[in-house]
Amino acid sequence: MTPLMPRDRRLRFPVLTVAGAGLLLAPLAGCGSGGSGGSDELRIGVPAPLSGDSASAGQDILAAAKVAAEELNKAGGVKGRTVKIIEADDACSAQQGAQAAQKLLNSKVVAVAGGYCSGAAVPAIPIFGRRNVPFIMDASTNPSLTDTGKGKVFRTCGRDDNQGLVAAKFMTGPLGARRVALLHDNTTYAKGLADAAAGSVKRLGGQVVYEDALQPGQSDYSPVLTKVASTKPDVLYFTGYFAEAGLLMKQRRQLGLKFTLMGGDATTDATVLKTAGPAADGYIATTAPLAKDLPAASAFVTAYKAKAGADPGPFSVYEYDAVKLIAKAVADTGSTKGPDITKALHAIKDFPGITGPITFDQKGDRTDPLYITVHVQKGAFTGYKKLDKTGATWVDAQTS
Structure with missing residues (x-):
């Protein structure tokens, strides 16, 4: 990324x-x-x-x-x-x-x-x-x-076009979101993932009510979060990196904002948990399976x-x-x-x-890429939900 x-x-x-x-x-x-x-x-x-x-x-x-x-x-x-x-x-x-x-x-x-x-x-x-x-x-x-x-x-x-689709399916499916906000940081990875998620949300019948960038490296994202909240989203999907994700979690709680906060696979580094502290509990991210979840x-x-x-x-x-x-x-x-x-x-x-x-395809991508969702429970990222082999039904990522 x-x-x-x-x-x-x-x-x-x-x-x-x-x-x-x-x-x-x-x-x-x-x-x-x-x-x-x-x-x-x-x-x-x-x-x-x-x-x-x-x-x-x-x-x-x-x-x-x-x-x-x-x-x-x-x-x-x-x-x-x-x-x-x-x-x-x-x-x-x-x-x-x-x-x-x-x-x-x-x-x-x-x-x-x-x-x-x-x-x-x-x-x-x-x-x-x-x-x-x-x-x-x-x-x-x-x-x-x-x-x-x-x-x-x-x-x-x-690839982020795959991850964006999984994120959109989760937001409009299990989360029941109809109004989706997207926040990135204008980097190649983050902007690409946000765009992929936006396109997929729209194809699945959802509404993108906000899509914009924050400035990486800042210490206070309260103005950004307040602006996002003014669009009344059901969920905010942040596609940037873990340094900013931890602050967004912490400051969202301080502001008392109620929309669900999700992130992409660059937000699952353990550093984010130290930055956010208790505010990380319940945070959801799309990611490839983590080491501890792979037998x-x-x-x-x-x-x-x-x-x-x-x-x-x-x-x-x-x-x-x-x-x-x-x-x-x-x-x-x-x-x-x-x-x-x-x-x-x-x-x-x-x-x-x-x-x-x-197995690699002609371009060099995996022929079987897998994205799941994880959430933070008791201060740790834990497997949450994944799509079954049909790609239509969400199942427990831990037991299936």
Whole structure:
């Protein structure tokens, strides 16, 4: 995801699951585009916001990548090569996103797994593309990224046109909302998600009574909330980031406003709970399933806690799967050349990721993206509702 201004079928090859066996130890083909930094290393780049307001999300992504690399290395590496994670701070900005991409190329990464803010990914994608280095995004959800990625860009997360539809179905369905307000922050991710939700709300018979942006980084959003309240919405869907979401929760309660407050998947970072305190209770967000709600992620959660000393964040599991997919593609093709890895990624079918089976379509998006709703109960995000396989009925996300 990202600001443009200052986020069950079995595979025939079980080698890269959490408890998977070691990879073959045969030597790899030549480095080709991107290189691998040395004959005994497989370098995977991780661009993420390691500074700024979204740093907690970036550090979470980086820690997850390192957990995946450690597991691969304990199993013998990838055809005898040690997996090395190369980090780069994109600070959730376009300028630093471009600089981070160039830094990773200079470090001779063979592929890239990461990203958070779509705005930082926008300039990075053509930089990687010119060198034929494939990029698997774990959290950058703006549809344009894969639409224009020329088949070299992939996602383990979903797309905002899918998330916007799920949000609209939930607001006009279980919430019974007829009047919907949309608030974003003018970033690539937030504006795109708001627009997608607005279109879906209208198609489902709802009325969009407000759609505008706030200024990120402020300390008081009371005037914005008061303006939203004047339109008499049943629900406000905030599509920006967690730093602002926490303040909106807190200040909404202080103002005594009664409309339901919802948010997108960039608002589920644990930091939001610290900012909002008790005002977070009852908050609802659309998101891909969280690590603690994924049965296949239990071993990862244990390993992550041991490494980071904290619970994994919302996009950790999607980063973990991205690193494992790159390793599998390299093992399958026996090459570290970018075009070979890209071709191998497209050929993977039903990879047994801890986020579910993963197959990429022609653009590089998952063929089975899943969004659910979570809500805050007793100071924690908990699975709430999800659509059943028909896409028409809402069921309990925890038990079904």
